[in-house]
Amino acid sequence: MFVRRTLPLLVSAIFGVALILQFFVPHPASKNFYNMMLDWLIIVSAFTYLIAVQSTVELHVTKIKRKVEGWQYSIIVLVSLFVTAALGIFGGAFMPTTLWMKIFPSVKPSDTTPLMYTYLYMQMPMQSTIFSLLAFYMASAAFRSFRARSFDATLLLITAGIVTLGRVPLGEFIYKGLPDVVEWILKYPNMAAQRGILIGVQLGIIATSIKIILGIERKYLGGGK
Amino acid sequence: MKNKIFFFILILLSFVLSFPQNETVKDENGLKLDPAILKEFTIKDVRDDDGTKLEISCQKILEGENYLFKLYRKEENDTTLKVVKTFNSFPVKIVDEGLSYQKKYDYYISVTDSLGNESEKCLITGSVSPKPNLFRTEKTILLLMIIVYTAIIVFLVESVRKGKDLFVRKISGLDTLDEAVGRATEMGRPVLYVPGSSTMSDIATIASLNILGPVAKKIAEYETKLIVPNRDPIVMTVAKEVVKESYSEAGRPDVYNDNDIFFLTDSQFGYAAAVSGIMTRERPATNLLLGMFWAESLIMAEAGNTTGAIQIAGTDAVTQLPFFITSCDYTIIGEELYAASAYLSREPLLLGTLKAQDYFKGFIIILITLYFFILLISWLTGGHIVFLDKILEMLRFIFKS
Numbered sequence A: 001m002f003v004r005r006t007l008p009l010l011v012s013a014i015f016g017v018a019l020i021l022q023f024f025v026p027h028p029a030s031k032n033f034y035n036m037m038l039d040w041l042i043i044v045s046a047f048t049y050l051i052a053v054q055s056t057v058e059l060h061v062t063k064i065k066r067k068v069e070g071w072q073y074s075i076i077v078l079v080s081l082f083v084t085a086a087l088g089i090f091g092g093a094f095m096p097t098t099l100w101m102k103i104f105p106s107v108k109p110s111d112t113t114p115l116m117y118t119y120l121y122m123q124m125p126m127q128s129t130i131f132s133l134l135a136f137y138m139a140s141a142a143f144r145s146f147r148a149r150s151f152d153a154t155l156l157l158i159t160a161g162i163v164t165l166g167r168v169p170l171g172e173f174i175y176k177g178l179p180d181v182v183e184w185i186l187k188y189p190n191m192a193a194q195r196g197i198l199i200g201v202q203l204g205i206i207a208t209s210i211k212i213i214l215g216i217e218r219k220y221l222g223g224g225k
Numbered sequence B: 001m002k003n004k005i006f007f008f009i010l011i012l013l014s015f016v017l018s019f020p021q022n023e024t025v026k027d028e029n030g031l032k033l034d035p036a037i038l039k040e041f042t043i044k045d046v047r048d049d050d051g052t053k054l055e056i057s058c059q060k061i062l063e064g065e066n067y068l069f070k071l072y073r074k075e076e077n078d079t080t081l082k083v084v085k086t087f088n089s090f091p092v093k094i095v096d097e098g099l100s101y102q103k104k105y106d107y108y109i110s111v112t113d114s115l116g117n118e119s120e121k122c123l124i125t126g127s128v129s130p131k132p133n134l135f136r137t138e139k140t141i142l143l144l145m146i147i148v149y150t151a152i153i154v155f156l157v158e159s160v161r162k163g164k165d166l167f168v169r170k171i172s173g174l175d176t177l178d179e180a181v182g183r184a185t186e187m188g189r190p191v192l193y194v195p196g197s198s199t200m201s202d203i204a205t206i207a208s209l210n211i212l213g214p215v216a217k218k219i220a221e222y223e224t225k226l227i228v229p230n231r232d233p234i235v236m237t238v239a240k241e242v243v244k245e246s247y248s249e250a251g252r253p254d255v256y257n258d259n260d261i262f263f264l265t266d267s268q269f270g271y272a273a274a275v276s277g278i279m280t281r282e283r284p285a286t287n288l289l290l291g292m293f294w295a296e297s298l299i300m301a302e303a304g305n306t307t308g309a310i311q312i313a314g315t316d317a318v319t320q321l322p323f324f325i326t327s328c329d330y331t332i333i334g335e336e337l338y339a340a341s342a343y344l345s346r347e348p349l350l351l352g353t354l355k356a357q358d359y360f361k362g363f364i365i366i367l368i369t370l371y372f373f374i375l376l377i378s379w380l381t382g383g384h385i386v387f388l389d390k391i392l393e394m395l396r397f398i399f400k401s
Helices: A001-026 A028-066 A071-089 A098-104 A112-147 A151-166 A169-174 A177-212 B001-017 B036-041 B137-161 B171-188 B203-222 B233-249 B269-283 B297-307 B321-327 B335-345 B348-380 B387-399
Strands: B025-027 B028-034 B042-043 B052-061 B067-075 B079-086 B088-098 B105-112 B191-192 B226-230 B262-263 B287-290 B312-315 B332-333
Touching: A001 A028, A001 A177, A001 B137, A028 A071, A028 B233, A071 A112, A112 A151, A112 B269, A112 B297, A112 B321, A151 A169, A151 A177, A169 A177, A169 B335, A177 B137, A177 B203, A177 B335, A177 B348, B028 B105, B028 B297, B028 B335, B036 B042, B036 B052, B042 B105, B067 B088, B079 B088, B137 B348, B171 B191, B171 B203, B171 B287, B171 B312, B171 B332, B171 B335, B191 B203, B191 B269, B203 B226, B203 B287, B203 B312, B203 B335, B226 B233, B226 B269, B233 B262, B269 B297, B287 B297, B297 B312, B297 B321, B312 B321, B312 B335, B321 B332, B332 B335, B335 B348, B348 B387
Parallel strands: B191 B226, B191 B287, B226 B262, B287 B312, B312 B332
Antiparallel strands: B025 B028, B042 B052, B052 B088, B067 B079, B067 B105
16 A cells, blocks of 8 residues: 555655755756756656557557457557567667678668668658648538537638638738738737636646645546545 | 157157047057956856856946957866957946856956957956855745645635535536446447547646546446557556556456557657547547647547547647537536546545635736736826836736746
8 A cells, every 4th residue: 555555645745846846946956856857757768668568569469369350450560569679779770780780781880770761761751641631630620610500600710711811822912901910810819818728727737736746636546535 | 859849749649549538548568458447347146046157247338449358267277268258348247157156267358459459368356156046036926826826725625624515617528428438338339538649747648647537437337448548658557557446446347458558659640540540440439538639639539520429628738729629529628627637526625626726717817907907097197107007017027927
């Protein structure tokens, strides 16, 4: 019970208070403490990736074993995982390793590493593809929400129409003052609403932090009480 | 003799004409800085810093001359002089940064004429070293606010503990959670819970995991499948713990499946693609997107929308809210995400903190309204009421803090 409950609560409380105080103390010792905390975070994060690998392997091995629908894709995932890791370990991350240059004598130290190659020519294009889908999703979402079914939706449609037009050269061509109108909409009504939400969010963040530090909120430890 | 006198007058005249009309002098030994300027220099420690800054200033007024002044710094027990700043007019105020409070520094100043002749470097004062401070005085108001806010929370928590009843307004998005889980059970389909794309250091992620607890408990009671894909391994570990405990609390630890809470990828769009894939393949009846999201929010929400699932989203990312509002059935906006844990569990202690949030928000609204009205009155009276200006200044200081 002490290790599962009391200790995490104590750690949260002590480090929570210490980091709040650190914010108000400009002394170099306080800065060093903060940097040390960041280093610890990086070290802990690095180790948690082992758990991530374990989770991925376990999940996909189970899928293959049980032959669940689409289990063949799990083989691709596992092969990709191990091939990428091997390329990074033996080929180097940013510069080719000596071992890699020995195996492939034509490789120079300035050459792109195989790991970087997979990142630049496989991962990046795939990420860009998914990102570019956003344009189509935006269009479909806009179509759905701009249907003038109610007063609010009509208001949204009109405002969105004005803002969209004011952001393109055609808007300025139709009416010269349109960009200024758009600027006003974004700067005042829009900003006022955003700030209202942000004030609430910031108070919520502080309240949640205080709840965790005081040990009132414990659900993140698992269980309610 | 006449020639001698004439020659003497000429020399004297040329000397007078070439003499700078200030304290910077040029004598037979070359350019020299007037000691009167040197005396005006002061070096003092910069307040509220980490002991890395010194302020060098001179109040002397000197303008419009073709002289260049150079301020040098030398560490004690070192011979190298480093130029801190070059300037050509007084008064001057220079903040020398990047120093160490464990070292002592000497400051020198020299003057260079338009021909590039530099005078000897004169020591301003004795060795000085910056001092590290223990408190940022400019953050006093902020600290006071945090203390007051914490006090309000503690007070309300104590009141609730003594039995005070608190009213909490209805949040439709959270009220629908039960219905959404029930729908999944009726349809025999899983519930997908996405705890955001951020790490544990994001409070929104913690808030999301706080909601996951009661949701998982409800799901365990209904014996429905819960899928929690994660982008961060730490979040995954915590999510596993939260779900496992909730299943135990519901008395159904046997239903818990460790493989249902898993790590996907830490790539932003890779994660979005994988979650969209799960939505299409597994066809969950309910999608819960709660936590911190960036550009991937719409990709996931739209993918979920096309599968016909009931979608409840919640985030404190203001820029992503419009996407969720358009694509999801219910949206938990900003602070509601932080209120969700208290709202769902109805735990008196958590409700107390919720009330504190509202009171403090009320206090901020009062301050903003007060500022607006005083500004209006001040504007209408042409800013002649000094008292109002002082209040405005005070309020501005509070807002700035």
